[in-house]
Amino acid sequence: MAYGSVRGQLTRRAALFGTGAVLGGWLTHRYGSKVPPVTATRQVTPSGGAETLNDASLLNETPIFRHITVQENAGEAVIARLRAEMSEARAEGRPFNIGAARHSMGGHAIPPGGHAVTFDNGFVEADIASQTYRVHPGARWSQVITALDARGMSPKVMQSNNDFGVAATFAVNAHGWPVPHGPMGATVKSFYLLRPDGELLRVSRDEFPEIFNLTMGGYGLTGAIVDMEVEMVPNRRLVPTFKKMAAKDFAPFFIGAIEAGDVNMAYGRLNVDRETFFEEALMITYREEGDQLDLPPVTGSGALSHAAARIFRAQLMNETAKDLRWWFETGLGPMVGGGEVTRNALINEPVATLDDRDPTRTDILHEYFVPPARFAEFVTACQEVIPASYQEMMNITLRYVAADRESVLSYAPGPRIACVMLFSQEMTARAEADHRRMTEELIERTLDLGGTYYLPYRPHARPDQLLRGYPRAEEFVARKLELDPDRLFRNGFWDTYLEALA
């Protein structure tokens, strides 16, 4: 079937959110915020100074020595430039770190007082015969999707948004919602790594496998990735199916759907209004259409995606809007957003779509990886902890992650349900303190269930929680120090958690 309608150009998320966009503005106007004004509290206001770097949390403004952006194709010149920067940093005892979009929220791509490099280059070369592509480590997923789409292909695994860098995705070992895959690291065939001592290595599962497993999910602490070879899959035309259920029944339905073997993409959501918090779930599964001819080229996010941000933001401190959004998402959304769509269109969604444009607030993510058999208990834990806090939860998405038994800092020693939460946090000291308290409690409850939390977000876990959630953390630190005894590659994550384990 041809796919040329206007609706076909919209992402499904946009359609679901966007059905209520018009109401968004009215709701914001009708039910304003009822909490004390932020002017009554100590605010966190980044200076935006040239000698500082911040990340997507906006809560990590850090003085640095120098920030350079590398836009050249990977090659001799780039390697020489990095080596020169690294030796200057080493000679002066300053840290060095590579970053991409800096959407990690704990200074993971910021070297305090050091040399920060941003990779920004969209080189992508697909090889249909091997079903892989070579990519610059700083390429953003939007660039990868565009390049692969033109060849009828699609990234095998990436995050739910397209703004992030490819090496950065490997360095946090991110996951997405294509099934039945594990984290993105499982799709990396090989890469070139500029070690802290300046030596260039080709690393794969056969060549330096130990360095491969340390670098996958190793937060840039083993060296600079300068070139990558990654797996791709054919782009596909998909159709969604929606199923509403009690939240505590979600895991068996979800795992059952994935194990049936015909699902290509899958996720779930739970309702977030405080009164009936996490009582209902919606499962969305995408399967291939019979007709896979003439797939339309992937497009960027449409106007409806941006309009969709309004209903999403209308939920802020507004229980009626949360109810209404859930009603749209589970009722009206499936009716208007239920058409066919390509795999590439589904994953080509920028974070900016949901930008709040409010300088007094920031979006903070959390993520918990829960053994499917314990998911109902995790729902109970969230019901007890989250609505009792001041934090405004805007959204939760549930994904499937297959086991990762390769990376040293693995968050999925077995199959897990990944629970991705988005909070809107006031930019104040009181909100930060409350968020830390709530996060510690959620992490504790998740660890008790045999699950763990995700490392790229706010550094709110206690050090003992890191060790429980990542039992090989000490081994990671010992091996990193063998590769980098001078601690040249350092960032906020190392300083906050790992230095103490050295």
Ligand SMILES: Cc1cc2nc3c(=O)[nH]c(=O)nc-3n(C[C@H](O)[C@H](O)[C@H](O)COP(=O)(O)OP(=O)(O)OC[C@H]3O[C@@H](n4cnc5c(N)ncnc54)[C@H](O)[C@@H]3O)c2cc1C
């Ligand atoms: C809105 C939002 C949605 C998200 N959705 C998901 C999701 O669906 N699934 C998921 O798993 N995660 C998700 N995340 C987390 C996200 O995947 C990570 O924060 C990821 O690192 C962001 O990419 P980045 O380009 O911003 O990385 P950065 O923050 O710039 O870097 C991350 C890490 O990678 C290292 N690094 C970067 N480039 C290199 C290189 N060339 N060599 C060596 N190390 C390098 C950095 O040093 C740093 O430690 C989300 C985050 C946000 C803010």
